[in-house]
Amino acid sequence: MVAVQWLTLLAIFYFYVLLRIESHLLYHQDSSLFLFTSEFLEPFAKRPGGMVAYLSAFFSATMAIHWLGSAVLTLLTALIVLATHQLLRSSVGADLPWLAVVPAFALLMLLCQYVHVVELSVGLVVVLWLARAYLLFKNQQLVGRLIAFVGLSVIAYYLAAGMYVVLACFCGVYELAVKRQFLLGLLAVSCAVMVPLAGTRWFDLSLGDACAGLVLQSTHWLAVPTHRWLAFGIRVALFLFSPMSLAVLVWRGRAARQAKKRTSSAHDNDASSAGAGLERTFERLRWVVPPLAFAILLLAIDIALFDTATKCLLRMVCCAQNRRWEDVLTWSERIPRSDAVLHDIRTEFQVNRALYFTGQLPDRMFAYPQIPDSQTLALVANNVVDMARATPRQCSEIFFELGRINESEHMASEALEIYGDWPCLLERLVYINVLKGRPGAARRFLSLMECSLLNRDWARQIGRLLAEDATLSNDPIITSHRDLMVRRDSIGDAIDQEGMLLQLLEANPRNQMAFEYLMAHYLLTRQIDKLAANLHRLDDFDYPCIPRHYEEALLMLQETGEAERLDLGKWRVRQVARERLDAFKANLSRFPPHRTAEAYRTLYADFGESYYFFFVFGGNGEPTGSLRFK
C-alpha cells in the first residue's frame, strides 16, 4: 500500500478511538500514577515483564488526555501492524499489507469491549520487533541463529514476560517451516512453555506473574469485558497471529504466488496505463478501496461488538468524578434497558448519588430502577471484607461525602492496595489526613503526586497552602467536611448503614446528605414507620414542602393505620399525593392477588416512578424492554 493509504487507515483508526471509544474512558479503568522517580522504576526493573508494564504505565497515564491517548493507541497499533508486515515480508517475502492489518482489527475488537489494551499493545510491539530482529540473523549458520534466539529470548522474557511466547512461537515456526531446522524449531517452540516455567523458579514468581501479559489481570470491574471468552480468544489470536500466518503462508506457498502475481500485475498496470482514459480514472481512485474496506469492516465490528453499556458506565464514572451529576443521570438513561449492568448495585449507587447532588433524591428516586436493598445507597454490605474487596473506591467516595472520614480512609486504603496509586484516591487521602489533623501524612501523598506529570500542579498548590496553614481552614472541601465529621467514637459502623447515618445526624443535624440517605434507606427497606419518625428532621433543612416520596410513604403508612399517631407539625401532605394514591389503589384493585405480574406490567407505565408501586411490588424494574419511565 502507498503511504497515503496507510495514513488514511491510521486516521480512521485514530478518529474511531477518539470519537467512538473515547480513549479517556480507559483512564477510568486504570489511572495509576506514573512517577518519574528511580524508586518507581526499580520494582518494574526487577521482574520479568516489568519494563513493558513500566512503559504501559506511562502510556496509560496519557489516556487522561483525550487526543493524546487516542494518538498513543494509534501509534502502538501502527507499530504492531508494521512489525507484522515486516515479519511476513522478511521471513517469506510475502508483501501482504492486508494480512498485516488483521491485528489492528483484533485490537479494535478488544477496544470495542473496553478492554484496556495498552499493556497488550506495548508487549506485542516489543516481542514482534524482537522477532523482526531475529530475522536479521536469518542468513547466519544454525549456531548463529541459536545464539541469536537465546539472546533475544532473554531480552524478550525480561521485557515482556508471558508475551515472550509470541517470539518463541514465531522463531519456532520460522525454523520448522522455512529453514527446515527441526531441532532449533522444536527448541524454540518448547521455550514458549519452558521459559515462563523457569521464570517461576528463577525470579520466584507465581505462575500468573511468570506469564504476565498473557491473560487479562485487571481488577477493576469496568475493565473486565462482558464477553470474557471472546476477549480471551481475541488475545490468543493476537499472540498466535504472526506465527500462524507464517505457517499458513509457507504451507500454501503463498509467498511465491504473491511474487508471481505482483510481477504480472505490474505488467497489467503497464498495459492498462496505455489503455483507455476511463480505466485510468479508475486506477486513480483505487487508493480509496483499502481505506473504504477498512471502514466497512470497522463498522461491522462496531455493530457486532461495541459494548454500549460499559461505555455508559465509564461515562457515568467519569462524570461523577468531575461532579457533573446531570450527565451521570443522562448516561444512566442511555444504558440499554436489557443490559444486566443497569441493575448492578454500583450503577444504582452512582444514580442515587447523582440524584442527591442534583437535589432529586427525595422526589425522583423511584423514577430510576431501585431494588429493595439499601446497599445501592452507600454500598454498605453485611461484611466489611466484601466491601473492601468489591467496592472500596466507591465506598470511600460516598463515606467521604457523607462525613464518615475514618470509614472513607479505610476504604481508600483498601482501594490503594488493590488498584495502586490512583490520583483520585491520593487526593482523598490528602484531605482525609488534613481533616484528621495529620498534615505530615497528607504531605507524603502530595510529595508522591508531585513526581507525576499530570497531578503535580494540584499537589504543589495544596502543598503550598498546607505549608501556610496545616488545617487548610480556607479550603471549601475541608471546611464543609469538617462540619460533617462524627465526634463520638464507636466501632464496626461501616456495616451498619442506618446506625452510621444516625450518628452523622447526631453529630450534625444539618447534614442533608445523611438525612436524605437515611430516609432513602427507610424507603428502600420499606421501614416507613421509621421514616415517619424521622420526619421532624425536615425542620432542619429548607424544603418547601414534604418531598414527594416521603409523602407517598406517609400515605402508605396511613393505609396501614399507623399514621394516626403521627404529628407532622407544620408539614402537610399535599392533595395531589392523595389523589395519586387513590388512583393507584383503584387500578390495583382491578387485579386479584394471584395476578400480581399482570398488575405490575399494567400499573408500571403510570405508577412505576411512585413509591406506592415500589412499596407494593417490592421493586420498580422495567417489566419489558419497550416500557420507559416518563
Add this chain to the structure above:
Amino acid sequence: MKKAVLAGIGITTVACLLGAFLGVPKSRIPVDFLAASNTNRVARICPDYRGIVIPSNIAPLNFVVDEPGTAYGVRIRFQGGSTIDITSRTNRIVIPSRQWRELVDSNLGCDLSFHIHVRGENGEWSRFQPIVNKIAEVPVDRYLFYRLMKPIYIVRVNLAICQRDVETYEETTILTNRTSQGGCINCHSFAPNHPDRMIVQCRPGSGKSFWNGMTVVRDNEVTKVDTRALVKGPVSNRGRVPHSLAAYSAWHPNGRLIAFSANDISQFFHAVGENRDVFDAESDLAIYDTEANTVTTVPQISAVDRLETFPAWSPDGEFLYFCSAEPRPQDHFREVKYDLARVSYNPESAEWGQVELVLSAADTGMSMTEPRVSPDGRWLLFCMSEYGSFPAYQPSSDLYLLDLKSGEYHSLDEVNSPLCESWHSWSSNSRWIAFASKCRDGVFARIYFSYVDETGHAHKPLVLPQEDPTYYDRLTKTYNVPELAVTPAPARGSELTTVMRSADFRGGRKVGDASSMQSIEVP
C-alpha cells in the same frame, strides 16, 4: 549502505546525548568556609540528624538542608581533624561513601559535626551553628529485617519482608506475598546465636488453606509445620493451641525450641481517631520443638482464665517472659490490659516453674506488650499503651525499659513521641535498639535506631538512612517488625516459597478449622 548510514546516525545521536548528560564537566561551587557570615542558629535538616549518637557502621547520613538558598556547602568535621567537604547546587547533601566509612572507622567514640553553609539570593554565604553528633564505639547489627507495605487493613496485595544492610543502602527482598497470592506473611523471627535459623508465618490470600503454616529454616533445611497438628498429649491439647496457627514467636537460645502464641484475633475499626484496632478473644502459649517436631503446652502458659501472648526468652533460656491479661468481651476492649509476667523453664527437663508477675497492669494503669530482653540479660524493653494487645495501632504506645536487676522501669523519653512507638528489637551487643515509630506523620512508621548506654539511657534516635534523603518524604509505605541480625537471612525467595506453597507439612496438617483461617494483618 543505507543501513550503515542509519546505524551511524543512531550511534552519533546516542553518543551526543550521553555526552550532553555525562561528558560535560560540572563546575564546582567555590565555598570559602571561613569567610561565610555566622547565623546564630542550627540549620534545619531532614532527616533530623542533630544531637544523635550514630552506629559506627552506619551508611552515610545523607540529608536535605531545609533552608532556602541557591547553593549549599557542608563540611563534616571529625574530632581527629579530618573533614569531608560537600557542595551542591540543590539542598540534597550526599556524602561520599568511601570517605565516610574511612573517617567514621577511624573516629570511633568521637564527635563529628556538620558545618552547614548556604548561599543566599544575594550570593553571600551564611554559616549555621555546627550540628554535633557522636559516633558510638560499637556497631549496630549489620542486617535489619522488616516488613514493608502500605498501611493495610483487610486486603493485602503487595507486602514484603526485606533485608537491609545498614552499612550500605542495599535492600534485598526476602519474601513477598505476591507468591502467596496476596496472603499474609509475618512474624519473621531469628534465633539468637544461630544464624541458620529463622521462621516466617504464612496465611494464604484465598482458597489455598494448605499454604497456612509456620515455615521453619533450620540447619539449611526449610520445612513447614502446622503447629495445630503437632500437639502432643492430652495436657497440651488445651486452649487455642490445637485450634489456631502460630502467631507471635520467639526462638529459645538453644536454637531448638520455639515459643509461640496461638491467638483468636479479630480486627475492628473505629469511627474516630486511629482507624484500626485488634482484639484478642483468646490466646495461649505453647512450645514447638523443632527436633522432636512436637507442640506442647502447660497450664502456666495457657491458663483457661488468662490471655497469654508475646513470648520472649531470657538470653540464658531460663525464663519465658510473656504478656497476660484477663479476658473481656469485645465491647469492653478498652478494659483489656496486659500484665508482664514470666515463668521459669528448664530446657533439659522441660520443667516449668510458677508464673511470676513482673509488672502489673493494675499498678501501671496501662497495657504492657511486646517484651524483648536485651542479649546481656540486663534490660527488658516493652511497649505500654492505653489498652489491648496491639500497640502498633495505638498512638499512646511508648517504649519502656525495665531493669531486670532492680525491677525498676522508665520511659525512654528521648525515643518516645506523642505518636506510636512499637515493634522493637535489640542489637546483639545490647547497645542498640531498632524500633518502628510513626512520629513523623502518625500514619507511616519508619525504623529508628537508638543507642542505649550502660545505665539504660536511650539517646535521641536516628532514622534508618537512605541514599536519597528525600526517600521517606514520598514513601507511602510503612515499616514494621524490625529485627536486627548479625548475618543475612539463611533462606529467601524461592527457597521459602517453594515450601510455603507445597502441601507437604512436616508431621501432617490439621484441616477444617475455619476459625484458624482468620488472617488479619498481625505480624
